Amino acid sequence: MTKLFYFSGTGNTLWSAKKIAEILDGQLFNIGVEMRKPAETIEADRVILLFPAYAYQSPLLVRCFLDRSEFRSPYMAALTTFGSDPGGALAEVYRIFKRKKTPASYFAAIPSVENYIPIFGPQPEKTKQRRLALQEKATEKIAQDILQRKTNSVWPLRPLSMGISSLFKLSKSFFVKGFKVSAVCNGCGVCARICPAANIVIEKGKPVFLRRCEQCQACLNWCPRRAIGYLRFEPDTCQYHHPQVSVSEMYCSL
Ligand SMILES: Cc1cc2nc3c(=O)[nH]c(=O)nc-3n(C[C@H](O)[C@H](O)[C@H](O)COP(=O)(O)O)c2cc1C
Numbered sequence: 001m002t003k004l005f006y007f008s009g010t011g012n013t014l015w016s017a018k019k020i021a022e023i024l025d026g027q028l029f030n031i032g033v034e035m036r037k038p039a040e041t042i043e044a045d046r047v048i049l050l051f052p053a054y055a056y057q058s059p060l061l062v063r064c065f066l067d068r069s070e071f072r073s074p075y076m077a078a079l080t081t082f083g084s085d086p087g088g089a090l091a092e093v094y095r096i097f098k099r100k101k102t103p104a105s106y107f108a109a110i111p112s113v114e115n116y117i118p119i120f121g122p123q124p125e126k127t128k129q130r131r132l133a134l135q136e137k138a139t140e141k142i143a144q145d146i147l148q149r150k151t152n153s154v155w156p157l158r159p160l161s162m163g164i165s166s167l168f169k170l171s172k173s174f175f176v177k178g179f180k181v182s183a184v185c186n187g188c189g190v191c192a193r194i195c196p197a198a199n200i201v202i203e204k205g206k207p208v209f210l211r212r213c214e215q216c217q218a219c220l221n222w223c224p225r226r227a228i229g230y231l232r233f234e235p236d237t238c239q240y241h242h243p244q245v246s247v248s249e250m251y252c253s254l
Pocket residue numbers: 007008009010011012013014051052053054055056057081082083084085086087112113114115116214215216217242
């Protein structure tokens with residue numbers, strides 16, 4: 001049995017997870033859902049962890065998931081999707097595996113569409129299509145590598161990435177104030193159901209943002225009314241999600 005644990009905001013990582021699960025006949029688990037349950041020992045013939053690179057490292061929720069779980073598997077893989085440069089995202093997971101004495105077998109980065117629209121702006125259509133094609137090719141190759149149980153390693157020390165990630169963490173309390181919700185919000189609750197960090201509650205028919213936002217971009221990009229804005233991401237403007245992933249596949253709660 002192959003178990004794939006993924007974290008995804010706009011569906012890029014979920015798309016690669018689904019593709020690899022299809023090729024390896026694996027079982028998918030959403031880390032946003034798993035983190036709402038008690039910690040477990042995870043036993044499998046292969047365990048594959050998939051997540052987006054965030055500020056050259058991994059999302060905090062992924063690190064918490066790794067820290068609290070015990071893995072019993074002879075083959076552990078970590079894969080990161082990224083928009084331009086994954087930095088030390090895989091190195092960080094490698095260090096966690098080593099600290100937990102978990103056998104680390106295979107690491108790879110998957111080029112994807114950049115989804116950090118509030119910072120980098122929307123990607124031109126041509127760039128999106130090029131990156132989607134690159135993602136497909138890389139994902140298929142990685143699935144074959146894992147099928148053949150290939151192994152590799154990563155250089156664990158990435159001081160620049162660790163510094164950038166620390167700045168990102170420090171800026172989180174500022175970022176939490178960046179959300180705005182326009183009058184077109186109808187209180188449907190999609191944003192609350194989709195948030196992997198359980199950071200949104202609906203109060204009096206409107207979303208309220210708590211203080212554990214991962215910056216995953218899910219709420220902004222999946223809101224059916226385009227009602228959420230964030231920093232320079234204005235409500236009713238651009239949205240991005242992987243074109244072959246649907247909103248219902250992204251739900252973390254009912
Ligand atoms: C908060 C945040 C930080 C990001 N940091 C990086 C980064 O350091 N390097 C990079 O190449 N892409 C970065 N990205 C882009 C994502 O890693 C990339 O678009 C990923 O495929 C998104 O996956 P998802 O659709 O599964 O959420 C960042 C995106 C967000 C939202």
